[in-house]
Amino acid sequence: QKEVEQNSGPLSVPEGAIASLNCTYSDRGSQSFFWYRQYSGKSPELIMFIYSNGDKEDGRFTAQLNKASQYVSLLIRDSQPSDSATYLCAVWGIGSNFGNEKLTFGTGTRLTIIP
């Protein structure tokens, strides 16, 4: 089982619709969860982070975390063509000892917004 698992896609969503990206992780002791966006040919950039169970909203983005199910998701409302990118789920502290934590990435979901 991969430590951080994402559907590779591609995921195609019409402009203006809600894009839903999902991620599961293997280590129940994981502490923090992140979504990075990577445009083609560019480096990843952080767009959302979440530490506690529930929802966290930032503009058109909502991160959802369910630690019991070891599941984290990202919702993008009113999707725009500029949201077309690969979205990487990252988990902090997976499989690590205290003070020796690292950030583990999923392989990413490629999202395409169709005008």
Place this chain on the structure above:
Amino acid sequence: KAGVTQTPRYLIKTRGQQVTLSCSPISGHRSVSWYQQTPGQGLQFLFEYFSETQRNKGNFPGRFSGRQFSNSRSEMNVSTLELGDSALYLCASSPLAARNTGELFFGEGSRLTVL
């Protein structure tokens, strides 16, 4: 504020050679992490340096090594290159206060091709 700078951006090597990649973090950031990105495996953690000390290491062979200097600049070296080492090598820095939040600032990467 200048971002993370990686050099060289592109390089081509042949099997058996060695390569050194350089990373200058954002001013004031003391943590530098290195990742290897390939289409099949995604972002794989190589190692992290903080205050010239390696704090964590991923599951890569000993051919992969790194170091950090007193000005926080970091280098990674790959010896005896193999075809499978062809990848985008990403460096990321984080400030002391935020290193435990998983917020990484990535450079544009060094794309290595091994022939």
